[in-house]
Amino acid sequence: MPDALDPRFADYAGLRDVELRKSLEAEHGLFIAEGEKVIRRAVAAGYPVRSVLLTRRWAASLDDVLAGLGDRVHVVDDDVMEKIAGFPVHRGALASMERRPLPAVAEILGGTSGAGAGAGDAPRRVLVLEDLVDHGNVGAIFRCAAALGVEAVILSPRCADPLYRRSVKVSMGAVFAIPYARMENWYSGLEELRAAGCRLLALTPDQGATPMDEAEMGERVALLLGSEGDGLSSRWLHEADEPVCIPMSPAAMDLGVDSLNVVAAAAIACHGLMRGTARP
Known part of the structure; x- marks a missing residue:
């Protein structure tokens, strides 16, 4: 059973810590999409998926999005999700997405x-x-x-x-x-x-x-x-x-x-x- 300190979850650490997130996201070129609709829209817009972190009850609703992601999909219990993110994630699903170069x-x-x-x-x-x-x-x-x-x-x-x-x-x-x-x-x-x-x-x-x-x-x-x-x-x-x-x-x-x-x-x-x- 994965725990909140698993290094595979580093992209999702301290989501309410603004300064930490600015530093982490800039360093790794990522952003976080939260909730099924937003994740689907990010994928449809062409942003590459680094990983997905979700609770069990949300796994089925995102089956089509998760197909082919293999070990980049992490299914955890609600309490583990809360410990990783630092707050209750009511929409039950987070995706770490790669940023694209910003146009001029x-x-x-x-x-x-x-x-x-x-x-x-x-x-x-x-x-x-x-x-x-x-x-x-x-x-x-x-x-x-x-x-x-x-x-x-x-x-x-x-x-x-x-x-x-x-x-x-x-x-x-x-x-x-x-x-x-x-x-x-x-x-x-x-x-x-x-x-x-x-x-x-x-x-x-x-x-x-x-x-x-x-x-x-x-x-x-x-x-x-x-x-x-x-x-x-x-x-x-x-x-x-x-x-x-x-x-x-x-x-x-x-x-x-x-x-x-x-x-x-x-x-x-x-x-x-x-x-x-x-x-x-």
Whole structure:
């Protein structure tokens, strides 16, 4: 009977220890997919499986995915799973997946990355995230973007990792569906988007900005979305072609509710971003 200290389970150690996971995953080039649906979506997106760790009651439901993996499949009791992961794994299945090289921003904007939904078409609607550090928020925003038809996501250098376990889990695998890239340079990062023909819209809580549903939409639009606390930096706000806002109810403003959380704002803004984007 395997135990929690078995070296075959090293990929799954301390899943709630953020610093440990950042170091381990970077060193070994891996990420963790949790739950049957997410594992299936990771495999379907072409990520190679390093190993699978699951409890007995979940083995049958993943039979087709596990076929051919041989000794890379580890079936353990619930208590062993909890000791390895450091918490109760309610979905009963974890998979260690190999990361793939992240494409450059230019590849994503040119539609040449060859990965994810929409590969082969230059994206017309792009979401750009500046310094969002909460993994759950990043995952939720990817899910909103995928659901509402956004075709690519660009991350600033300090954004949280979309393939961190919590991001993947919250996104329900949507991080596998949208091509994304990370800027190398925050200071001049927007220049590459503008050079690709993107009109830059900066989402702000300032009610003096253009309402999102009245903003000018060009052939290619990139929506800039700022960090959880401070919003967009003054530099990115200044560099944008137009600041846009989500109009708030006057009654809400009277009560001091002058903005939405970043995920809710992203969902509404992504919906507005898609005006006039139907492809032939």
